[in-house]
Amino acid sequence: xxxxxxxxxxxxxxxxxxxxxxxxxAADIELRFYYPVAVGGPITKIIDxxxxxxxxxxxxxxxxxxxxxxxxxxxxxxxxxxKGGDAPELAILLAADITSLVxxxxxxxxxxxxxxPADKAWVEGFYPAFMENAKLKGKTYAIxxxxxxxxxxxxxxxxxxxxxxxxxxxxxxxxxRDFAKKLTKKDASGAVTQWGIEIPSDGNSLWLFxxxxxxxxxxxxxxxxxxxxxxxxxxVEALQYWYDLSKVDGAQxxxxxxxxxxxxxxxxxxxxxxxxxTGNLTNVKNNAKFxxxxxxxxxxxxxxxxxxxxxxxxxxxxxxxxxxxALAFVKYMTTPERAADWSTKTGYVATQPAAxxxxxxxxxxxxxxxxxxxxxxxxxxxxxxxxxxxxxxxxLANDAIQAVMTGAKPADAALKDAQAEAERVLKDFN
Amino acid sequence: xxxxxxxxxxxxxxxxxATLLALFTHIPVVESFVHSFMSxxxxxxxxxxxxxxxxxxxxxxxxxxxxxxxxxxxxxxSVPLSIAIAMMMxxxxxxxxxxxxxxxxxxxxxxxxxxxxxxxxWIFFFTPDYGLLEQILKPLGLGGNNFLGSNNTAxxxxxxxxxxxESGFFxxxxxxxxxxxxxxxKEAAAIxxxxxxxxxxxxxxxxxxxxxxxxMVNALINAxxxxxxxxxxxxGGPNNATSVLLFRIYEVGFKYFxxxxxxxxxxxLLCVLGLVALGQFFALDRRVHYQ
Amino acid sequence: MKALRxxxxxxEQGAAWLLGLLWLLPLVFAVWTAFHSPAxxxxxxxxxxxxxxxxxxxxxxxxxxxxxxxxxxxxxxxLIAQFTLCTLAAFAFARLPFVGSRLLFALVxxxxxxxxxxxxxxNYSAIKMLGLMDTLPGIALPYLASAFGIFLLRQTFxxxxxxxxxxxxxxxxxxxxxLWRVYVPIARPIYVAYGLVxxxxxxxxxxxxLIITNSVETRPLTVGLAVFASSDQGIDWSVITAATLMTSAxxxxxxxxxxxxxxxxxxxxxxx
Numbered sequence: 001x002x003x004x005x006x007x008x009x010x011x012x013x014x015x016x017x018x019x020x021x022x023x024x025x026a027a028d029i030e031l032r033f034y035y036p037v038a039v040g041g042p043i044t045k046i047i048d049x050x051x052x053x054x055x056x057x058x059x060x061x062x063x064x065x066x067x068x069x070x071x072x073x074x075x076x077x078x079x080x081x082x083k084g085g086d087a088p089e090l091a092i093l094l095a096a097d098i099t100s101l102v103x104x105x106x107x108x109x110x111x112x113x114x115x116x117p118a119d120k121a122w123v124e125g126f127y128p129a130f131m132e133n134a135k136l137k138g139k140t141y142a143i144x145x146x147x148x149x150x151x152x153x154x155x156x157x158x159x160x161x162x163x164x165x166x167x168x169x170x171x172x173x174x175x176x177r178d179f180a181k182k183l184t185k186k187d188a189s190g191a192v193t194q195w196g197i198e199i200p201s202d203g204n205s206l207w208l209f210x211x212x213x214x215x216x217x218x219x220x221x222x223x224x225x226x227x228x229x230x231x232x233x234x235x236v237e238a239l240q241y242w243y244d245l246s247k248v249d250g251a252q253x254x255x256x257x258x259x260x261x262x263x264x265x266x267x268x269x270x271x272x273x274x275x276x277x278t279g280n281l282t283n284v285k286n287n288a289k290f291x292x293x294x295x296x297x298x299x300x301x302x303x304x305x306x307x308x309x310x311x312x313x314x315x316x317x318x319x320x321x322x323x324x325x326a327l328a329f330v331k332y333m334t335t336p337e338r339a340a341d342w343s344t345k346t347g348y349v350a351t352q353p354a355a356x357x358x359x360x361x362x363x364x365x366x367x368x369x370x371x372x373x374x375x376x377x378x379x380x381x382x383x384x385x386x387x388x389x390x391x392x393x394x395x396l397a398n399d400a401i402q403a404v405m406t407g408a409k410p411a412d413a414a415l416k417d418a419q420a421e422a423e424r425v426l427k428d429f430n
Numbered sequence: 431x432x433x434x435x436x437x438x439x440x441x442x443x444x445x446x447x448a449t450l451l452a453l454f455t456h457i458p459v460v461e462s463f464v465h466s467f468m469s470x471x472x473x474x475x476x477x478x479x480x481x482x483x484x485x486x487x488x489x490x491x492x493x494x495x496x497x498x499x500x501x502x503x504x505x506x507x508s509v510p511l512s513i514a515i516a517m518m519m520x521x522x523x524x525x526x527x528x529x530x531x532x533x534x535x536x537x538x539x540x541x542x543x544x545x546x547x548x549x550x551x552w553i554f555f556f557t558p559d560y561g562l563l564e565q566i567l568k569p570l571g572l573g574g575n576n577f578l579g580s581n582n583t584a585x586x587x588x589x590x591x592x593x594x595x596e597s598g599f600f601x602x603x604x605x606x607x608x609x610x611x612x613x614x615x616k617e618a619a620a621i622x623x624x625x626x627x628x629x630x631x632x633x634x635x636x637x638x639x640x641x642x643x644x645x646m647v648n649a650l651i652n653a654x655x656x657x658x659x660x661x662x663x664x665x666g667g668p669n670n671a672t673s674v675l676l677f678r679i680y681e682v683g684f685k686y687f688x689x690x691x692x693x694x695x696x697x698x699l700l701c702v703l704g705l706v707a708l709g710q711f712f713a714l715d716r717r718v719h720y721q
Numbered sequence: 722m723k724a725l726r727x728x729x730x731x732x733e734q735g736a737a738w739l740l741g742l743l744w745l746l747p748l749v750f751a752v753w754t755a756f757h758s759p760a761x762x763x764x765x766x767x768x769x770x771x772x773x774x775x776x777x778x779x780x781x782x783x784x785x786x787x788x789x790x791x792x793x794x795x796x797x798x799x800l801i802a803q804f805t806l807c808t809l810a811a812f813a814f815a816r817l818p819f820v821g822s823r824l825l826f827a828l829v830x831x832x833x834x835x836x837x838x839x840x841x842x843x844n845y846s847a848i849k850m851l852g853l854m855d856t857l858p859g860i861a862l863p864y865l866a867s868a869f870g871i872f873l874l875r876q877t878f879x880x881x882x883x884x885x886x887x888x889x890x891x892x893x894x895x896x897x898x899x900l901w902r903v904y905v906p907i908a909r910p911i912y913v914a915y916g917l918v919x920x921x922x923x924x925x926x927x928x929x930x931l932i933i934t935n936s937v938e939t940r941p942l943t944v945g946l947a948v949f950a951s952s953d954q955g956i957d958w959s960v961i962t963a964a965t966l967m968t969s970a971x972x973x974x975x976x977x978x979x980x981x982x983x984x985x986x987x988x989x990x991x992x993x
Contacts, residue, residue, distance in 0.1 A: 068935045069948055072685060077935040079687070080854065105473040191573050192559075202579065202667055253558055256579030256668045261557060264957075270559055392686045399493070402669035406581045417492075424490070433818070439896045440819025447810035448825060450866035455832045458843030465843070515740075522737035529738070535980050536741035539748060542972045542983075544925040546943045547965040551747045554754075554958055562750065594744065606988040626729060655838050658927045662947060676839065676928075683842050684932055692842050699839055707834050 029325045030062045034091035036074040036310060037067050046345055054332045061325045071310065072391075075100065078315070082106045087317050089326050092310040095133050096386045096394075098141050099225045103388060107313045109139040113327050122331060126352045129307055133383035136225065142311035143330050144351040146342070148277045149307050149374050149381055150208055152176075152298065153284060156291040158183055158194070158272040169273075169295030173215070173241060176273075176298045180251035183272035195271040196251030199242060200259040201405045206397045207384050208275050210306035212238040214382050215299020220397075225387040226429045230397060231412075231419040239411040241300075243404050255406055266292075277308070278374040281347045285368070294370035296377045303380035309348065340364075349374045388429045393422050459700060465693035477690075484694040493670050494678065494695065500585055501674040505653035507589040508596070513645055515597040517638065520604030521630070537598040545595060549659035552591050553578065556663075578664055584671045591659050596652060600645045607641040608634070647710045654699060675699050755963040775963035779949075782960065784937050785967060788945035795857050795941055796923045800916055802865045807915075810866070811874030812900045816886070826875075832868035838929060845932055855935045864923065870915055877911045878904055914986035924972055942968045 033051070037043050044067055051063035068074040071094045078091050082104065093101065101107045114120060126134075126144050134142035156166035162182045170176035180196030187193050199208055213220055218234035221227065229235065245252040266274045267287045275297060284292065296303045312330045314323070332338070336354035340361040343350035355361055356375060365372050387393050400418035403409040409417075466484055471477040488494050519537045523530050540548065555562045556577035567573050577583045611634065619629045657677045660666060666673035666681065673681075675695060683692035755776065757769050779785070813819065814826050837844055844863050853859035881904060889899045905912075927943040934940045940948075946968050949961075966973075976983050 066935075067937060073935060073948075076684060076687075077855075080849065084849065084852075084854075103472070103474075189571065191568060203665060253576060254574070254580070255558070255576030258557075258579065265559070268560075389686070392688075395681075398667075399669045402667055403581075406579065406668045406671075408581045408669060421492075436817050436896075437819040440813040440817035440822060443809040443813035443817070443896075444819075444822075444825060447806040447829075447866040447871060450806070450862065451829060451832060451868070453847060454837055454844055454863035454866075455835060455840065456828065458840040458847065459831075459835060461843045461846075462840065518736075519740065522733065522740070525733065527734050527737050529741075531980075533737055533741045534984060535977070536745045538980075538984060539973070539976070540744065542921045542925075542976050543748070543969050544927070544943050544946070546925070546927045546947050547968050548747055550946075550961050550965050551751050554750070554962075555747070562746075594747075598744065602984065602988055605984075626726075651834065651836070655836055658943075661927075661931075679842065680928065680932075683845075689842060689846075696840065696842055700835065703834050703839070 028060055028062055029322055030064055031090060031322065031326055031329060032064045032066060032088040033329070034066050034068050034074050034078050034088050034093075036069065036071045036092060043346065046342070050333060050338065054329055057332070058325075058328060061329070063329060071097070079104055079106060082315065085317075087315040089315055089318055089322055090330065091313050091315065092145055093313055095130070095142065095144070095147070095307070095309060095311045096384050096390050098133060098136055098311075098386060099388045099390055101313060102136055102141060106316060107141055108316050108318075108323075109141055110134075110143060110314065111140055113314050113323050119327070119331075122334075125354060126334075127378050129378045129381040129383070130311075130351055132223075133386040134311055142313050143334060144311050145309075145334065146346070146348045147307055147309040147311075147351055148279050148348055149305050149377060150211055150275050150277050150297060151305075151373055151377065152273060152275055152295045153266055153280075154273045154293045154295070155266070155269065155271075155288075156293055158269070158290075159293075162272075166291070167293065169293055170298045172298050173300040177241075177245065177249060177251070180245060180273065181249050184249075184251045192250070192253075194269065195253055195265075196249070197245060197273040197275075198252060198257050198262050198265060198271040199245070199275040200257045200262045201242075201401060202256040203259045204394065204398060205401045205405075206394055207306050207308055209238070209242070209397070209401055210382065210384055211275065211297040211304060212242055212299075214304025214306065214380070215297060215302060216304075217299075217301045219382065221385050221387050225390075226426060228385070228387060228393060228397075228419065228422045228426070230400065230415045230422060236412045236415055238300075239401065239404050239415065243411060246405070247407070256402060257405075278349060279347045281370065294373045296373065296380070299380075303377065305377050305381045306384045307349075307378070307381045308384050344371075347371075349378070387426065389425050392425050396421050396425070462693050462696045462700065465689060466697045468690055468693075470688050470690040480690070484690045487691055488694045488698070491691075493673065496670045497673040497675050497678040498698070500670075500672065501654060503585060504589055504592070504674055505650060507586070508592045508653055509646060509649040512593045512597045512600055512649055513642060515593065516600035516645065517604050517642075519597060519601040520608055521634075523601070523605060524608045537601055539598065540595045541599040543595075545656065545658040546662060548595070549591065549662035552587075552659070553663055556587050579668055581668060581671045584664055584668060588660055588663055588672050591663070592653075592656060595656070595659075596649065600649065603641050603645050604638060607638055611637055643710070643713055647706060650706045651703065654702060675702075751962045751966055754959055755966050757959070759957065759959045775959040776967065779960045779964040779967060783945060783949045783964070785942075785945065785964070787937055788940060788942045788968075791857065791939060792924060792941040792943075795860055796920050798857065799861045799864060799923050800919055802861065803867050803870050803919055804912065804916075806866050807870035807874055808900070808905065810871045811878055812896070812904060814871065815875045815878035817896065829868045829871055832866075833872070837863035841929060841932055844929075848933060854933060855939050857939055859933050860930050860939070860941070863929070867919070870919070873911060873915055874908065877908045881907055913982070917983060917986045921972055 035044075035047055037047075044065075047065055051065055054063055055061060066088065068077045074091065075093050075097050078088060078093065081087050087106065110123060114123060123140060123143070130144040130147050131140070134140055134144060152169055154169050159166040162179075164179060164182065170179045176197065183194065183196040184192060185194040201208075210220065213235050216234045216238045218229065218232050218238075220229050220235060222229075246254045262271070262274050263276060263280050263283060265271045266276075267284060269290070281294070297305045312333070314326055318326065334351065336352060336358050337360065339350040339352060339355035340358040342348060343355065344360065344364045350356060350361065356365075356372075385394060385397070396418045400409075400414040403414045404411045467479060467481060468477045469475065469480045469483065523534045523537070527533065558564060558576040558579065561577075563577065564573055564575060567575065575583065577587045615633055616629065619633060624632070654675060657674055660672055660674065660677050664672040666677050676699065679692050679695045679699065682688050682695065756771050756773070758772055758774065810829070814822060848854060848859045848862065851859075851862075853862065885903050885907075886899055889903050894902060925943060926941075927947065930941050931944050931947065934944060946964055949964055
């Protein structure tokens with residue numbers, strides 16, 4: 001984004017912010033707001049700006065952002081504070097942590113906080129794909145804020161060199177496999193100099209894997225978050241496909257592929273395609289010296305992608321007055337204009353259709369059409385796995401994926417083991 | 431001054447340290463045992479006595495067994511090698527080699543670098559395709575490795591980093607011991623025509639035995655305590671191939687908030703350390719007779 | 722025979738240097754990467770232009786100044802408290818025949834085996850109970866009464882002749898006076914040694930502060946670096962190595978300047 005458009009955004013948000021309803025509060029209300037970011041840097045600056053803007057419009061309310069580390073550290077801190085009777089008023093935590101927060105009795109349903117029909121309409125204005133794991137047992141517990149989804153990146157120059165249409169990414173599994181094979185290059189000694197594709201498989205690999213399973217028309221957990229479906233033949237098939245890209249086709253590096261180094265590999269031309277978060281758009285755009293394309297994650301029977309990222313949660317123990325103030329702040333943070341501003345500055349997906357109708361977003365999209373792909377993919381998106389004991393069950397799945405990708409276990413056996421373990425962990429919830 | 435007053439002073443001076451030690455070492459050891467028999471505190475299910483439930487879950491948890499096995503391999507891999515390298519370094523530096531002060535600095539530097547920081551550098555060494563090791567191995571036709579990303583090599587990689595980090599530290603103890611060996615011994619050996627290697631085998635090595643024992647105990651303790659680089663390099667992966675006890679305790683305790691299970695694991699770790707202490711006790715006992 | 726010995730010597734020399742270079746390699750690489758633009762990361766070239774850009778980027782990307790302050794306050798605080806607590810305890814164990822001293826000393830030594838790091842679950846609960854979560858004292862507290870320090874100082878105090886003490890006593894000094902005027906000055910080299918070991922240990926400590934801190938205001942360098950390096954957007958080696966060097970720089974420079982004292986201190990602390 002060039003500086004001119006950025007200035008335009010700032011001005012327009014400011015103007016809109018000023019027009020936003022000024023509520024009158026007599027005494028100062030302080031809202032502590034846990035935000036998961038590891039470092040200072042640009043993101044905290046944006047959050048600070050928003051908070052300052054809100055305080056200006058709402059005299060009497062003070063926002064105190066607490067930058068608490070990554071998601072895991074932030075939820076740890078929030079839960080510790082709850083147990084110590086010192087809960088914050090608001091926090092942005094993983095969407096998938098909803099079960100943990102409800103099981104720990106730490107948060108209040110949004111339904112209890114909102115009062116008017118207008119509030120209700122506001123809650124209904126977000127993308128359904130994002131709202132899916134903001135709800136549990138018929139109640140809404142969260143408001144989407146910083147949400148992401150993975151997309152397929154491809155190197156147009158390499159496509160051209162391999163005789164492929166540089167403007168078209170693969171549309172399904174067969175094509176992706178076929179393209180990947182064509183794009184893999186070896187030197188005289190047989191060592192690979194250019195990989196066809198990289199789908200990162202270390203760390204939280206389940207997230208990207210959910211893209212594969214969804215593309216094969218299968219869900220890995222039930223809506224109540226009490227059951228998982230790891231051993232389903234379609235899940236096994238998806239994992240086998242992923243493994244075969246390395247093992248059978250030799251188009252993807254063997255062993256685990258590092259999440260952190262994959263964008264570098266793509267930028268340096270070591271891989272022709274990669275699956276990665278939209279959060280990397282700006283990074284790739286600024287550093288890649290070649291034209292690149294962005295597309296939906298190809299599926300076998302349908303498109304499919306996971307959503308991830310964080311939502312706003314309201315904590316228990318607030319006075320009615322504080323609840324109203326907290327609601328006002330969350331509403332301020334999620335207006336279409338601010339969602340558009342946030343999205344263009346960070347690469348997160350804007351959380352509601354209205355944000356894409358704002359002039360700011362339209363201008364950005366005209367400048368950089370790839371930004372719209374992520375939104376369009378939402379039609380096919382499902383939430384990342386959200387079950388009780390989420391961290392634990394997620395790890396079981398990650399371990400199974402890693403075992404398969406490193407060749408330690410066949411896909412069906414690994415997923416069967418993970419299923420058995422997950423059922424043991426979840427037995428108290430069934 | 432009478433004995434009573436001296437005694438009073440004694441207690442007074444020890445009291446602050448003793449209180450803190452009790453608070454952060456002795457009571458926690460006891461509490462670990464107690465909590466390993468209790469369920470984890472949850473809002474809807476408060477902590478209660480559950481007997482051996484946590485231990486049953488532990489025995490049923492394949493990741494625990496993997497972490498325990500990994501930790502033993504990690505210990506058996508890093509302890510003898512870092513001791514051997516440390517001894518070699520001390521001998522090098524103790525001999526009048528050219529550039530010995532440079533060598534001493536080179537060997538010792540890893541000791542003062544933060545593990546968490548150097549782990550980042552080591553990641554680059556082990557990175558596939560363009561990492562340093564790959565760049566060396568590729569021309570030899572041994573390329574295509576993914577050291578941190580495969581089951582066979584990940585544990586080896588983190589073990590190597592531990593050896594690199596600790597050898598220089600242990601070198602110091604050997605250096606101190608070597609400097610106390612009388613030069614007369616060396617002269618006597620030279621007169622008898624004993625070669626350098628014979629001298630090492632027959633004189634130096636046995637004289638270093640107490641130091642070796644001391645270093646070994648420390649290295650063993652460290653093998654169960656030094657896990658910082660695992661956080662950065664592998665996060666315990668792939669598929670728990672580099673998960674060790676303390677790392678797993680962190681994971682269960684502070685990611686899953688299952689303190690009951692984590693306490694049971696802490697007890698296992700305490701027992702392992704107890705065994706090391708017992709071993710040291712008997713070895714020391716023998717040494718006393720030997721001398 | 723002589724030729725053989727020469728050969729042996731040559732081999733030893735070669736091996737020693739090879740090992741030395743191998744041991745320095747990570748550091749050399751870090752310096753190389755940190756002072757060059759990312760393009761030269763994996764391509765070695767003598768003509769590559771030097772740059773400080775990476776340091777600038779790293780410094781701006783995270784509140785390192787604050788982290789430096791936190792770590793400095795932490796290690797100084799720990800050092801002062803350790804000196805005080807361990808000196809008092811060591812003196813009592815060495816020179817004051819009080820009831821239960823042998824049993825108590827044995828209990829102290831347990832900490833040599835069971836470091837506070839191992840007990841992170843219970844220590845976390847203790848710190849939470851004391852209301853010291855996310856504070857510098859919370860990070861420091863479990864380490865203040867150091868068995869290593871008590872042991873080291875006690876051994877030193879035991880070697881100090883009692884005659885000196887008598888002289889002080891005649892001048893009317895109580896136990897505290899004797900300790901301050903006689904024992905502490907004589908043990909000075911041991912304090913330096915222990916101090917260096919303590920500072921380098923706590924500068925580098927990671928796991929415990931990771932658990933106990935949550936905010937920029939308390940986070941030490943090591944934790945700051947770890948959260949900095951684990952980025953969602955991929956690894957930028959140049960910036961990370963720059964940050965890595967930055968965090969280790971004070972210790973590293975101190976070590977290079979005073980390496981003889983450093984090594985000697987570790988030797989002293991190590992012999993016991």
